[in-house]
Amino acid sequence: MKTFKIGGIHPEENKLAKEEAIEVFPIPKQVTLFVTQHLGAPSTPIVQAGDKVKVGQLVATAQTLVCANLHSPVSGTVVKVEPVPDMTGYRKLAITIDVEDDIWEETIDTTSEIRKEITLTKPEIIERIKACGVVGLGGACFPTHVKYMVPPEKKVDYIIVNGAECEPYITTDHRIMLENGEECLIGVQALLIASGAPEARIGIEANKPDAFEHLQRLASQYPNIKVFKLKTKYPQGAEKQLIKSLTGREVPNGKLPIEVGCIVNNITTTYAIYEAVQKNKPLIETYTTISGKRAKTLKNYKIRLGTSISEVLSTVGIPENTGKIVSGGPMMGKAIANINSYFVKGMSSLLFIDESESKRGVVEECIRCGKCVTACPMGLEPYLLYALATRADYEECEKHGIMNCIECGSCQYGCPAFRPLLDMIRVGKNKTGYMIRTRNK
Structure with a gap:
């Protein structure tokens, strides 16, 4: 069974909803779409109040490289394009649409037929992923097409697919693998074409034996896709830890996976890629x-994107x-x-x-137990980074690798003194990053 060797913790799994099949939440009467739903620059609205839209219609475009298109998840009438509060309370530009019927763009294949044969070429696949607004669904929401714009001097050896779902409680990846495993593997095949990589490796934690067995059985049809069982350990799904577990390669500090010949995608992202490439369906x-x-x-x-959080909460x-x-x-x-x-x-x-x-425990003095050091999957010294960030010594923060922190929270999880290690390290990382950018101008 594969895993990473440095650090890691074992929080209570609480996969309480793992037996619950995916249900479609009812289409709301109104949706509000933030133009920032991805890492990078906001997309630019191309609709205005009074415009009629269909399901899957482009409503905001990517104007820069690291950006993603945004499509309407409903049919209806645009009522306003103006800033509204997001879930943090911060006001962001958004497009609000009143829902009328459920009329889809004619170019989208809405049938349930699984399309196995991929007819698009490498550049066409990358362009389709971009056009459909696909972003990473493992948390960061990085525009997926950017990962596949590989410099000519770089070579991709492996597509790494994250089916670990190591966060407690969350079970959507698990269900996607069980219910749409075939489509996920077709999506992986599309990524192999897009990257030119000879092989894909999918990692699934041992606490999902049904998903592992199901995908392993399906993957037997695809000689260039291999499925591996991973030890259940947090943060097994973190990019660098996953690459280490599945290939033995280590991504150098400050570098991207492409430096070791890898591109990483979440398993649900591969399903979105299948829908984009084979069905011309945007991420809605x-x-x-x-x-x-x-x-x-x-x-x-x-x-559907833009559904009110409070509406879902009222339902459940x-x-x-x-x-x-x-x-x-x-x-x-x-x-x-x-x-x-x-x-x-x-x-x-x-x-x-x-x-x-x-509720957080009462913060006490550090007892020098070293638990945070043992837990850190990046081999850092969280207690020291906390102290350096607290006294705003950002040059020392840089020297001691604060920019390599992946913000997984393993250090703070096990701290017996309840010290807000990650909170302060995040502040220090932000300030140190600003210092580095200013210095390099």
Whole structure:
């Protein structure tokens, strides 16, 4: 069984919704689409109030390299294009559409037929991924087409597919592998063509034996796709740790996976790529787990982008004594400050965290136990980075590798003194990054 060797932790898995098949959440009466649903520059709206749109119609375009197209997830009438608060309360430009019927663009294949034969060429696949606004659905939402614009001097040896889903509670990747495994593998085949790589490797944690066996059986039809079982350990799905586990290669600090001949994609992203390449369907939905120890309803939903968070919460019900509602996993997710906001690409969960679990312990002095050092999968010294960031010594932060932190939270998870290690390291990383950029101008 494969894994990475440095650091890692074993938080309670709580995969409570793993048996719940994906359900389609009802189409809302209105959607609001933020033009920033990806890493990089905002997309530029090309519609205005009064315009009629169809499902899958382009409503905002990517004007720079690191950006992603945005498409309407509904048919109806644009009512406004103006800033509205996101889930953090920060106002961002958004397009609001009143829903009328469910009329799709004629160029999109809406049938359930699985199309196995890939007819597009390498440049056509990359262009289709870009045109359909596909972004990474493993958390970062990085525009996928950019990863495949590989410099001519670089060679891709492996497409690495992340089926680990190592965050507690979240189960949408698990369900996608079980319910749409064939389509995922066709998406992987498209990525092999797009990259020129001879082989793809899919990693699935041992706590998902049904998904592992299912994909391994399906992959027997594809000699260039191999499925591996990974040890259940957090953060097994982190990019560098996954590459190390599946290939034995180490990505140098400050470098990207392409430096060691790898490109990494999430398993649900491969399904979105299948839909884009084989169905010409843009990314207009997100897959979201509804869970929590006291959740009234456990669900795995397919939700149209721009659906109101509060509408989903009204449907599933908020448990009593909920301290926080978290978007994303409990390790790397964010507490939602504004439930009157809207679903975006890559919003993988709504977790109800009990009040007793959401309160932080009383911060005490560091007892020099070294647990944070043992837990860090990047081999850093979190206690030291915390101290350096606290006193704003950003030159020393840089020297001690703060920019290599992947912000997984393993250090803070096991700290017996309840020190906000990750919080302060994030501040230090941000300030150190600014210092480096200013110096390099």
